[in-house]
Amino acid sequence: MTDIEILSHDETEKLLPWFVNGTLNEEQQRAVREHLQSCPECSAAYSWACSERAAIYTEQEAVPDVEASLARMMARIEPRAPGKTSSFLGRMTSLLVGKPWMPVALALQAVLVVALGLGVFMQSHVKQYVALSDADSGKMKIAIVFKPDTTVQRMQEILRAINANIVAGPTVTFAYVVEMPAGEESSALRHFKQAPEISLVQSLGSGK
């Protein structure tokens, strides 16, 4: 205990925030504690630092909805695999990131994915088909998350009721991005919000 580092008044004051948050090493903590016992000014500064920390720690900041943000994120990154040999579509996506015309190209990519995968996923019940010409930029996109126990048949019914097209998904959280003409967005949002099988609805806008 005799080899405790002696800290000056200024040094102590500069270390107080990290003394308060408990990240100083043992030696520094001992030295600060030692100084505080003999310095009323630093002792008062220590109390103030505790109050600062408590005030900042308890400042209420509403945390946004993780599912909605995650759905947007997954629509942005799929289906690319970084650091590895990627597919043609993946390379196209990486080239397009940050470009103003990216949404249209992504929509084209999504339509290709739909053309390949929708037939299996939707089986033969869906009567509308998605062509490249459908991916115009005037359409609106909505992210929806189905509850895990929703049947494929019920998903089809919900989507068919408003002629919504799936253009991306599902993610592992059952999130899909659906597309529809801009004028029908508000009624579609209402329709999805009323469906008990859907746990989250988020408008993604036109993607422009």
Next chain:
Amino acid sequence: MSGPSVNSIEQEEIDLLDRISQGDRRAFERLYRHYFPRLAQFLRRLVRDGQLSEEIINDTMYVVWTKAHTYNGQSRVSTWIFAIAYRQGLKALSRVDTPVEMDQESMVADEFVEPDKQLSEAQLRRHIGGALDRLSFEHRTVMALTYFHGMSYDEIAHTMGCSINTVKTRMFYARQKLKVFLSAYA
């Protein structure tokens, strides 16, 4: 700071990054969910704008997705991700033309008052948000990383890409300024 649970969380995060570098979307979603609340709290304290902070979170996590293979284990995963978030925050603020205030540390000394003598803890809590709004981006960052996220000064130096002395100095002046701003409410 280095109990087994911390080590196992850190190891899990390293494993997730490794899987993400191979394009594992499920691993990415797991890391995203884990970091989203922390990044939201951090960025909201920095940019003071909910919608912008959400955009920065996704910009940050996009970098994580594309650059996971560059993580070299020299810092904790959380420090690596927060450093990306800090840089994305700076970039986003410059994009929306919100001035990123420079440190003006010399202005504080003359104005220095001691509101802790007059301001109650309840008042402090009520007015802390307004006072933080008036701090510079760098000062808010140091305070948030220290008091809210519990980082050491060397982790903060790594996150902000500056020296340990700069971190200590920023914190010192941030606290001085906070006292000045809070004195208006005393």
